[in-house]
Amino acid sequence: MFRINENYLKLPGSYLFSTVGKKSKAYMDAHPDKKVIKLGIGDVTLPLSPTIIAAIHKATDEMAHKETFKGYAPDLGYEFLRSAISKEYAGRGAEIAIDEIFISDGAKSDSGNIGDIFADDTKIAVCDPVYPVYVDANAMSGRTGDYNPETQRWSSVIYMPCVSENGFAPEIPDEVPDVIYLCFPNNPTGSTITKSELQKWVDYANDNKAVIVYDAAYEAYISEDDVPHSIYECDGALTCAIEMRSFSKNAGFTGTRLGFTVVPKALKAGDVSVNSLWARRHGTKFNGAPYIIQRAGEAVYSPEGQKEISAMVGYYMNNAKIIREGLESAGYTVSGGVNAPYIWLKTPGSMTSWEFFDYLLENANIIGTPGSGFGPSGEGYFRLTAFGTYESTVEAMERIKKL
Amino acid sequence: MFRINENYLKLPGSYLFSTVGKKSKAYMDAHPDKKVIKLGIGDVTLPLSPTIIAAIHKATDEMAHKETFKGYAPDLGYEFLRSAISKEYAGRGAEIAIDEIFISDGAKSDSGNIGDIFADDTKIAVCDPVYPVYVDANAMSGRTGDYNPETQRWSSVIYMPCVSENGFAPEIPDEVPDVIYLCFPNNPTGSTITKSELQKWVDYANDNKAVIVYDAAYEAYISEDDVPHSIYECDGALTCAIEMRSFSKNAGFTGTRLGFTVVPKALKAGDVSVNSLWARRHGTKFNGAPYIIQRAGEAVYSPEGQKEISAMVGYYMNNAKIIREGLESAGYTVSGGVNAPYIWLKTPGSMTSWEFFDYLLENANIIGTPGSGFGPSGEGYFRLTAFGTYESTVEAMERIKKL
Numbered sequence: 032m033f034r035i036n037e038n039y040l041k042l043p044g045s046y047l048f049s050t051v052g053k054k055s056k057a058y059m060d061a062h063p064d065k066k067v068i069k070l071g072i073g074d075v076t077l078p079l080s081p082t083i084i085a086a087i088h089k090a091t092d093e094m095a096h097k098e099t100f101k102g103y104a105p106d107l108g109y110e111f112l113r114s115a116i117s118k119e120y121a122g123r124g125a126e127i128a129i130d131e132i133f134i135s136d137g138a139k140s141d142s143g144n145i146g147d148i149f150a151d152d153t154k155i156a157v158c159d160p161v162y163p164v165y166v167d168a169n170a171m172s173g174r175t176g177d178y179n180p181e182t183q184r185w186s187s188v189i190y191m192p193c194v195s196e197n198g199f200a201p202e203i204p205d206e207v208p209d210v211i212y213l214c215f216p217n218n219p220t221g222s223t224i225t226k227s228e229l230q231k232w233v234d235y236a237n238d239n240k241a242v243i244v245y246d247a248a249y250e251a252y253i254s255e256d257d258v259p260h261s262i263y264e265c266d267g268a269l270t271c272a273i274e275m276r277s278f279s280k281n282a283g284f285t286g287t288r289l290g291f292t293v294v295p296k297a298l299k300a301g302d303v304s305v306n307s308l309w310a311r312r313h314g315t316k317f318n319g320a321p322y323i324i325q326r327a328g329e330a331v332y333s334p335e336g337q338k339e340i341s342a343m344v345g346y347y348m349n350n351a352k353i354i355r356e357g358l359e360s361a362g363y364t365v366s367g368g369v370n371a372p373y374i375w376l377k378t379p380g381s382m383t384s385w386e387f388f389d390y391l392l393e394n395a396n397i398i399g400t401p402g403s404g405f406g407p408s409g410e411g412y413f414r415l416t417a418f419g420t421y422e423s424t425v426e427a428m429e430r431i432k433k434l
Numbered sequence: 435m436f437r438i439n440e441n442y443l444k445l446p447g448s449y450l451f452s453t454v455g456k457k458s459k460a461y462m463d464a465h466p467d468k469k470v471i472k473l474g475i476g477d478v479t480l481p482l483s484p485t486i487i488a489a490i491h492k493a494t495d496e497m498a499h500k501e502t503f504k505g506y507a508p509d510l511g512y513e514f515l516r517s518a519i520s521k522e523y524a525g526r527g528a529e530i531a532i533d534e535i536f537i538s539d540g541a542k543s544d545s546g547n548i549g550d551i552f553a554d555d556t557k558i559a560v561c562d563p564v565y566p567v568y569v570d571a572n573a574m575s576g577r578t579g580d581y582n583p584e585t586q587r588w589s590s591v592i593y594m595p596c597v598s599e600n601g602f603a604p605e606i607p608d609e610v611p612d613v614i615y616l617c618f619p620n621n622p623t624g625s626t627i628t629k630s631e632l633q634k635w636v637d638y639a640n641d642n643k644a645v646i647v648y649d650a651a652y653e654a655y656i657s658e659d660d661v662p663h664s665i666y667e668c669d670g671a672l673t674c675a676i677e678m679r680s681f682s683k684n685a686g687f688t689g690t691r692l693g694f695t696v697v698p699k700a701l702k703a704g705d706v707s708v709n710s711l712w713a714r715r716h717g718t719k720f721n722g723a724p725y726i727i728q729r730a731g732e733a734v735y736s737p738e739g740q741k742e743i744s745a746m747v748g749y750y751m752n753n754a755k756i757i758r759e760g761l762e763s764a765g766y767t768v769s770g771g772v773n774a775p776y777i778w779l780k781t782p783g784s785m786t787s788w789e790f791f792d793y794l795l796e797n798a799n800i801i802g803t804p805g806s807g808f809g810p811s812g813e814g815y816f817r818l819t820a821f822g823t824y825e826s827t828v829e830a831m832e833r834i835k836k837l
Contacts, residue, residue, distance in 0.1 A: 032612065033556065034552065034612065035703045036553055036554070039551065040706065076500065077503070078503040084498040097479065100481040100482070101689040102479070136691075136721070136723075137721050140720055143718060149436060150436075150437035163718075164719070171714075207435075210436055239435065286507055300438045311445065315567060315570045315571060323726075
């Protein structure tokens with residue numbers, strides 16, 4: 032008789048963004064006359080840029096002729112793309128070989144799957160609040176103990192609260208974790224970390240033989256000089272860190288799907304290179320990103336592509352400035368939005384995050400994301416994203432100022 | 435201190451096709467003058483058809499304009515594609531709702547990941563020989579016990595030998611499995627199963643509360659009337675079967691990446707619908723196939739698309755006929771190639787599968803796949819695929835006849 036993975040039944044409610052989506056849809060169905068502005072999910076709105084579009088068309092034409100048709104991709108991804116990525120790392124002073132780069136369909140899949148290569152009883156540490164996938168994926172594999180609906184915490188997870196009192200920066204935990212998930216610039220708080228602060232984490236991980244899973248999906252939004260774009264800018268990161276990157280937010284690939292994970296060969300458990308384990312997983316349970324999408328990724332690294340995506344990031348960061356300043360002038364306490372497309376605000380009065388979600392939806396017809404959906408320390412906070420259009424962002428701030 | 439998933443270290447050697455690739459490359463590097471014909475990996479060679487190419491171009495243009503740009507896809511995939519799939523099932527008498535269809539990046543990922551939703555100590559049954567992903571993925575999650583290099587078997591896996599003596603059809607095993615992997619038309623043997631034979635498996639699974647994971651990636655190659663295209667053509671399959679399908683082999687998407695998995699809501703463990711577990715995994719650890727690729731998938735179901743892919747399948751099946759008849763006239767014992775693009779041959783003399791691999795590569799410059807790579811009962815067999823060009827297939831047979 033088959034039995035299911037009972038760990039799934041421990042998961043509280045449904046995935047955060049599904050709930051936001053359902054509540055939003057219910058409101059819009061009931062009020063078809065209202066013009067709802069979505070500043071909730073971190074989904075981009077600008078179209079793919081001309082150089083990327085041209086690359087997709089060109090690669091598509093290659094797929095139309097038997098002389099240039101491409102079947103299965105190499106296990107790790109095409110060398111043209113991995114070379115471009117390796118060169119970008121070199122430009123930041125990080126030496127990443129092309130066989131340390133694994134092309135994937137996105138950072139969400141990778142951050143969900145990376146746990147597969149670690150021991151069952153791995154103890155993880157996460158920021159609180161946190162992007163839900165890290166915890167949910169580990170919960171699915173039974174690593175997180177039991178969920179307590181009252182505290183909204185799993186019994187076996189080490190939580191590192193990121194709240195206004197510590198400037199939304201995690202502190203080294205009392206208990207030593209095996210795997211530490213860090214995401215900078217941070218989703219959801221929009222906070223960042225300086226290179227010297229990140230160096231402390233790298234040193235801590237090396238001293239304690241812990242692995243840092245570093246989610247750098249938002250690195251393109253960094254505007255300040257002392258904020259590292261990659262954990263490999265820190266000394267010793269090659270022996271303790273796995274880094275994930277995405278084309279979703281820098282180049283607008285949320286619906287185009289492309290990302291990569293770096294697993295350095297120097298990251299070892301005894302004699303075993305973690306790189307070889309991920310290579311085995313990648314080759315067995317994944318079959319590559321589409322050729323035409325990998326060509327689109329290559330175009331991102333061209334000089335024209337870089338110019339275009341800089342403009343795109345600039346557009347969103349202007350929205351972030353509008354939101355940040357708009358909220359501040361409306362009397363809100365705000366952080367983020369300087370090196371990240373996320374603005375993190377304290378809910379007014381004594382409203383909970385979900386109360387503010389409803390309040391904002393009903394009174395200003397704006398969809399945001401409740402901070403508590405990202406973890407208990409997110410309670411009383413709320414996330415707005417800069418990924419809307421300029422016009423809708425301006426209008427959203429006007430509506431909020433009138434509340 | 436972090437520890438790795440030790441199950442990975444139990445995996446024997448590297449993934450079959452990586453080994454074939456490495457050996458082939460070594461030969462070609464050493465003999466650059468030889469014209470090597472690849473009939474090994476199941477990779478297609480015909481370009482994408484005009485209707486599909488047009489759909490990709492059109493969708494790409496949509497991604498270039500903000501009015502038509504698409505960000506994150508719906509969790510299960512776009513409704514336009516799931517509706518087309520649902521209609522195809524209806525045409526075969528199978529009622530599959532659109533929220534029972536999960537669009538993915540391919541059947542390899544799905545068949546590798548499906549184990550996540552079952553209990554840790556799930557007992558699996560597989561055909562022997564078998565597509566390596568089913569076993570390797572389960573080995574990675576520690577379900578398969580220990581590997582014995584001498585017998586080439588895992589201690590906790592139920593093997594169902596498929597050999598010439600039983601017409602390459604699995605028999606109901608003595609021990610009752612929790613999850614049964616079946617693939618028809620079969621990779622690697624090219625064998626098939628009649629509807630009444632498959633009905634026996636469905637009845638067995640329902641009687642024993644087992645789940646059948648049915649890999650129907652090659653259904654487009656079925657030429658005989660009594661061979662089912664879907665397990666859902668059998669009575670009662672909705673309460674016991676998960677079906678996987680791919681666009682790789684019917685429409686040439688090996689490098690374009692698209693597939694889907696059907697998880698019926700009627701498949702339950704107690705009160706829990708397995709559909710809800712897969713929905714949770716899909717929404718948490720995956721973020722959809724690219725919009726433009728889902729549009730390409732939709733085009734496959736258009737009348738023009740269907741005509742074009744029929745022609746493509748016809749081309750490959752003509753190759754299959756050439757290989758089958760060529761081998762027979764050269765004195766080989768052959769099966770498969772009638773309802774599948776794979777031809778399964780008995781190695782001549784007392785050669786092992788890998789010996790024949792080397793023999794064929796060195797003497798005829800043809801790359802095939804050693805049967806033993808698919809499991810111990812594949813020893814003494816060899817797989818050739820019909821996915822080459824017509825010209826190279828004809829030439830390969832001429833070379834084999836001269837051996």
